[in-house]
Amino acid sequence: MAKHWADFQYEIYLNGMSGAVPRLPTDPTRLEEMAEHRLGPGPLGYVAGSAGDGSTARANRAALARRRIVPRMLRNVQERDLSVQVLGRALPAPLALAPVGTISIVHPDAEPAVARAAAAQGVPYVLSSASSTPMEQVAAAMGDAERWFQLYWGKDREVTRSFLGRAKAAGFTVLVVTLDTPILGYRPRDLDQAYLPFLNGVGTANYFTDPAFRAGLAKPVHEDPKAAVLHFLGLFGDASHTWPDLAFLREHWDGPIVLKGVLHPADARLAADAGMDGVVVSNHGGRQVAGSVAAADALPRVAAAVGDRLTVLFDSGVRTGADVFKALALGARAVLLGRPYVYGLGLDGQPGVEHVIRCLLAEFDLTLALSGHATPATVTADDLHEASV
Ligand SMILES: Cc1cc2nc3c(=O)[nH]c(=O)nc-3n(C[C@H](O)[C@H](O)[C@H](O)COP(=O)(O)O)c2cc1C
Numbered sequence: 001m002a003k004h005w006a007d008f009q010y011e012i013y014l015n016g017m018s019g020a021v022p023r024l025p026t027d028p029t030r031l032e033e034m035a036e037h038r039l040g041p042g043p044l045g046y047v048a049g050s051a052g053d054g055s056t057a058r059a060n061r062a063a064l065a066r067r068r069i070v071p072r073m074l075r076n077v078q079e080r081d082l083s084v085q086v087l088g089r090a091l092p093a094p095l096a097l098a099p100v101g102t103i104s105i106v107h108p109d110a111e112p113a114v115a116r117a118a119a120a121q122g123v124p125y126v127l128s129s130a131s132s133t134p135m136e137q138v139a140a141a142m143g144d145a146e147r148w149f150q151l152y153w154g155k156d157r158e159v160t161r162s163f164l165g166r167a168k169a170a171g172f173t174v175l176v177v178t179l180d181t182p183i184l185g186y187r188p189r190d191l192d193q194a195y196l197p198f199l200n201g202v203g204t205a206n207y208f209t210d211p212a213f214r215a216g217l218a219k220p221v222h223e224d225p226k227a228a229v230l231h232f233l234g235l236f237g238d239a240s241h242t243w244p245d246l247a248f249l250r251e252h253w254d255g256p257i258v259l260k261g262v263l264h265p266a267d268a269r270l271a272a273d274a275g276m277d278g279v280v281v282s283n284h285g286g287r288q289v290a291g292s293v294a295a296a297d298a299l300p301r302v303a304a305a306v307g308d309r310l311t312v313l314f315d316s317g318v319r320t321g322a323d324v325f326k327a328l329a330l331g332a333r334a335v336l337l338g339r340p341y342v343y344g345l346g347l348d349g350q351p352g353v354e355h356v357i358r359c360l361l362a363e364f365d366l367t368l369a370l371s372g373h374a375t376p377a378t379v380t381a382d383d384l385h386e387a388s389v
């Protein structure tokens with residue numbers, strides 16, 4: 001019998017009989033409010049902030065809210081199985097943790113704590129290139145869990161080659177290449193505070209420990225850390241890449257490659273033509289292009305274009321179990337969770353991340369059941385009503 005994630009809510013109620021209530025809110029909005037009070041202004045602005053006037057981040061939420069679920073009745077949902085096949089892997093639920101760089105700014109346990117939480121819940125964690133902890137150390141904390149690595153595909157081919165070699169040696173099997181951040185977006189909350197974690201050497205650990213990166217420095221990192229940070233800023237992204245350049249990555253990575261940040265169906269077709277295995281329909285949580293299409297509005301068009309050729313994943317705005325359901329109905333195979341788990345980490349370390357995962361999946365399990373589905377596979381666009389406002 002498959003695990004019933006919904007049982008988490010009964011666990012909470014039962015614990016309540018002995019006077020215990022959850023340490024963190026079970027509602028993502030209240031979780032975010034709590035984080036707003038606990039995180040310092042710099043880290044909070046960096047995590048919660050987005051590009052320009054913030055309209056893309058708001059549109060992400062609105063596009064999901066506009067779609068309403070139309071539950072079906074009398075369909076025997078007593079036994080449910082949330083597992084899905086993603087890139088040839090069986091996941092216990094259609095969920096992975098999105099790559100989020102520099103998270104030691106919210107909690108000193110940082111990526112290893114997230115890795116342990118994800119492994120404990122069986123959910124893949126996509127480790128960011130901009131991790132505060134070298135990838136080998138995070139891999140060690142992942143145990144037997146799925147290891148996915150996100151690449152910032154930068155200017156220096158030797159560094160890219162070295163990252164791919166290290167990731168492979170550390171047991172990462174899926175490569176997620178982020179396309180939407182060759183340059184950092186315009187982010188007023190960070191600009192107003194002149195706050196960027198990288199300036200303090202946070203999020204540079206994979207680079208500073210990398211032999212190819214170090215070979216490009218005139219002095220060792222500890223002798224001239226500022227020069228090392230500037231070197232990192234100069235090479236982390238490369239806005240000159242074009243589609244044929246993907247051949248380099250295909251040549252150096254023999255596992256699945258997923259392109260993150262695809263919003264246009266034509267780009268999704270190009271990804272398939274380039275021999276990629278999947279795309280993440282994402283606008284980076286509204287952090288890159290202010291005024292960009294909401295990710296949930298882009299999703300059905302991308303799924304219609306390449307759903308039969310590529311694995312379509314989704315992020316940007318997922319906060320609740322109902323959002324996961326809606327993303328599947330719009331054509332995603334699974335979703336990536338971003339900011340909410342960072343708030344869980346900031347508030348309570350590894351248990352905080354586990355709490356966020358368990359709440360989300362309990363709500364997803366209940367949404368699925370109460371909408372008439374025993375498995376994610378049967379959810380389709382027919383389960384949604386699009387409200388006019
Ligand atoms: C603080 C922060 C750092 C991020 N760092 C990365 C990163 O290193 N690599 C990456 O591909 N995406 C990064 N992202 C984007 C996330 O992977 C994801 O696309 C986004 O958080 C989804 O939006 P949501 O959090 O609003 O759901 C970051 C997002 C945040 C909030």
Ligand SMILES: CCCCCCC(=O)C(=O)O
Nearest residue numbers: 101130181184198236287
């Ligand atoms: C200057 C390095 C930029 C890395 C961007 C990290 C990220 O994806 C985000 O902040 O969003």
